[in-house]
Amino acid sequence: MDETSPNKPFRMQLRRWRNAYDAFFAALAAIPPDKREAPNVCGYWSAKEIAAHLAGWHYEAVRRFVDYTAGDTEDRQYDVDAFNAQQVEARAHLNWDQTVADLREIIDILLEQARDISEDRAHAQPAYAGWLETLARDADDHRRQIEEAYPVTRQV
Numbered sequence: 449m450d451e452t453s454p455n456k457p458f459r460m461q462l463r464r465w466r467n468a469y470d471a472f473f474a475a476l477a478a479i480p481p482d483k484r485e486a487p488n489v490c491g492y493w494s495a496k497e498i499a500a501h502l503a504g505w506h507y508e509a510v511r512r513f514v515d516y517t518a519g520d521t522e523d524r525q526y527d528v529d530a531f532n533a534q535q536v537e538a539r540a541h542l543n544w545d546q547t548v549a550d551l552r553e554i555i556d557i558l559l560e561q562a563r564d565i566s567e568d569r570a571h572a573q574p575a576y577a578g579w580l581e582t583l584a585r586d587a588d589d590h591r592r593q594i595e596e597a598y599p600v601t602r603q604v
Contacts, residue, residue: 458570461577461584462562468584468591469555472502475594476548484544489597490590497536498590499547504535505586506554509579513561516573523575 476495485494493501508531512524539547562580570576 456577458562458565458567458577461570461580462559465562465580465584465587466559468587472587472591472594473548473552475591478600479594479598481544483598490593493536495594495597496544496547498594499551500536500539500542501532502583502586502590503539503547503551503554504531505583506551506558507535509583510554510558510561512579513558513565513576516575517565517569521573521575 476499479495483495485496487494489495490498515521539550542550562576565576
C-alpha cells in the first residue's frame with residue numbers, strides 16, 4: 449500500500465478515511481434497489497461487487513495492522529487483480545444487505561484498531577497511514593463511479 453506524508457497526523461488520516469467511507473455508504477444508499485447488482489459500474493463489477501472488493505481489502509488491512517503492531521513490517525506484494533477477484537468471489541453468496549453489512553463490520557474493526565495506534569507509532573510505521581490513505585482513495589474513486597452510473601436528481 450502507498451505511504452502518505454509523515455507530516456500528516458495519523459488522526460487526520462483516520463478522519464479522512466472515515467469521511468471517504470461515509471460518502472461511499474451514502475452513494476450506496478442512493479442506488480435504486482433494482483440496480484445494486486447490475487454490472488458495469490466499475491469495469492464489469494456491480495456496486496455489490498465493489499463493496500465486496502473493498503471489504504476484502506479492509507480485512508487485509510486489519511491483518512496487516514496486527515502484523516505491524518507485532519513488529520512484522522515486511523512489505524507484502526499483492527497481485528491486485530487476483531486479490532480483487534478472490535475477494536469478490538468469496539462474498540458472491542452474500543446478498544446486498546449482507547455485503548454492505550460485511551463492509552461496515554470490518555470498517556468498524558479497523559477503526560478500533562486504528563484508534564489504538566498512537567501518533568508516535570504511526571509516525572514510526574507509516575504503512576498504517578498508507579493503508580488508510582489507499583483505502584480512502586479507493587472509496588473516493590468507487591463513490592465517483594457509482595455516482596456517475598446512478599446520478600441522483602437533486603430537488604431545488
